[in-house]
Amino acid sequence: MQFIDGGVCAPCGFVANGVLSGIKAGRTKEDTALIYSEKVCTASGVFTQNKVQAEPVKLTRSRVKNHAAQAVIANSGNANACTGEEGAKNAVRMANAVSKSLSIDEENVLVCSTGVIGQQINVKAIEDHVDELAKGLSKEGHEKARVAIMTTDTKYKECALETEIAGKKVRFGTMAKGSGMIHINMGTMLGFITTDCAISGQMLDKALHESILGTYNCVSVDGDTSTNDTLLILANGMAGNPEITCEGKDYDDFLAALNALNTQIARKIAADGEGATRLIECNVNGAVDVPTARRLAKSVISSSLVKAAFFGKDANWGRILCALGYSGEFFTPEKTSVTFESAFDGGKSIMVFEKGVPLNFDEDLAKKILSEDEVKIQVQMEDGNASGTAWGCDLTYDYVKINGDYRT
């Protein structure tokens, strides 16, 4: 398995593009993305568990049920959420415009939106630019598409890899946007995965659901689960491998590739959380089972107090214990140890709490480790053999600034 370039266009048969429709005043970079496969794809999606769901989420959720899709249109600048019947019609209009422009079945067009909640989307602006969007589709178009879905993101999130399944080279590509309102519970704000692997709809569902548990769902920026979380995967089968229709080695290889891809994006989303200055990774080892380990890790990286301490490079490990404690999960505090570890600089580490007892530690070294762009919190328990990882970021002045006045 190796990482390659090309993002969502890396797999055979996929092209993409991005244009500026002018959805939100003042934006100068692309705001509308299109992904297209020359063959109809097997498709699957996972969506927000928020009870309030954006109109494009409702539409795409219903369309992806039959496992077929050929194109995805996605916009930033407006979430089309809490917009009632008018919003529902606007989501359909976006799909229809793409269907006409590409001459494909409108049922095979999926729609995603991200941006401000509660304002009607300027659908006319999008309709006016769909032909331009479709005409410009190309193998290099992932570079514009990945930008078009960004809101407060400071970096695009993209990844692609090549692996071998049943002796055939198979490619995966992905792009996503993250930043704020991120406490993923089903998919991220917006994530798209393309692959030329041949796989049945049922196995695609299974792999997607299994993969997000240890990747996307282990990311939190601010504890707020968005109304628009959507992660879509489109598989067009053009790699020529025998279709994966059951569990076994081919499925395992497919899942391994998907996990590798999704882990990369999960880390990128956390690292580029709104206002973030550093990525925080929490590894919990020795827990009773994997879901428990993941929930314990997620409780740590979700704590406002832990996040603020990391902003201040303050080795305030008591807050980590506190967050483990209120997670509601089983563990034995008296048999828990905590170590801070640098991702760089030879992986320097410092233990601060050992089996329930605070240690005297070198504050200067701790501060040095906590000053890195990536910091690992290693939590060692003695309750079992399971491990889990979660990714978050620090809580900074800029998070408050960005969210104190987002609409204007």
Add this chain to the structure above:
Amino acid sequence: MQFIDGGVCAPCGFVANGVLSGIKAGRTKEDTALIYSEKVCTASGVFTQNKVQAEPVKLTRSRVKNHAAQAVIANSGNANACTGEEGAKNAVRMANAVSKSLSIDEENVLVCSTGVIGQQINVKAIEDHVDELAKGLSKEGHEKARVAIMTTDTKYKECALETEIAGKKVRFGTMAKGSGMIHINMGTMLGFITTDCAISGQMLDKALHESILGTYNCVSVDGDTSTNDTLLILANGMAGNPEITCEGKDYDDFLAALNALNTQIARKIAADGEGATRLIECNVNGAVDVPTARRLAKSVISSSLVKAAFFGKDANWGRILCALGYSGEFFTPEKTSVTFESAFDGGKSIMVFEKGVPLNFDEDLAKKILSEDEVKIQVQMEDGNASGTAWGCDLTYDYVKINGDYRT
């Protein structure tokens, strides 16, 4: 029922004091508080549900089980949490020092601590000042005690009231500390209630547990449930009312007084959340039942994005819908309306979302309402007849500043 002065010393037979023991370097105001009743009290307590519990929490929880107490010692500057066996011994030493100095049964001394987690407490400093603390006990001592328990609090939290139960005047007093690591799930960081009402231990337990559900437990500052949350009530029976031993009018009157008192403190804790510039009250009406209404309201005031928007005086109601949506509670988004209301200025209000549809509203008026020290979010549903209220505060630069480097 009327509010009176005197704090925890308002009820007959209670005195208090506060002194500076020097627990944390640099502190110049009192850091150690003592509350004493001339008669042994019926006592009850509620404690944090955090799995990691401070040593004084473990001690006090076990001592309050027999419903008897006569004194409470409380310190700020050190939480005595995650401190192992040495910490456990130190909590007992604090109680023993008080027991000796006041010549009372050591089992009747309760201990509370608040401050940094994971450092051994300077118990010697406290022991050296206990005699001074005990000698200075007085009716005016609540003024020093209420200061001694403050950490990052900017205002002391105190309240007292007088009511009539079974024809006798009965008094209640209370003090508390709040500020950070506040997402109350059982009691607050530290809260103390005194009363001269005569009531059995069983009924005192019942009233305390019932009262916190709609008061303390409906407060959140930062989503972090502390390791030290403790709310204690001491009733010395000196009001001379017939002892309350069962449900009925007297119990109802007692509970009403307790609710009034606890609501005052809940609001004060939220308003003085770390870095807060305003109190946010969320009222959910028309929900299926009271616990649901309260959880919906608490989800709104706990959202980092809602809190940041209020800091920016931004009427970003979409985030309120989003937070209702991910609460996991039942409601119908299409039949939900949201109104912002000023607590002052004649209670001006502005509806922004009506039965699932966004409204065009006067942004200037909204900004004016959101600029007040207290803002109410009125959420009207049509799913039932139940109401619930929760209190929180905005998320500000100062919250990040305070928590970015708390230990030093």
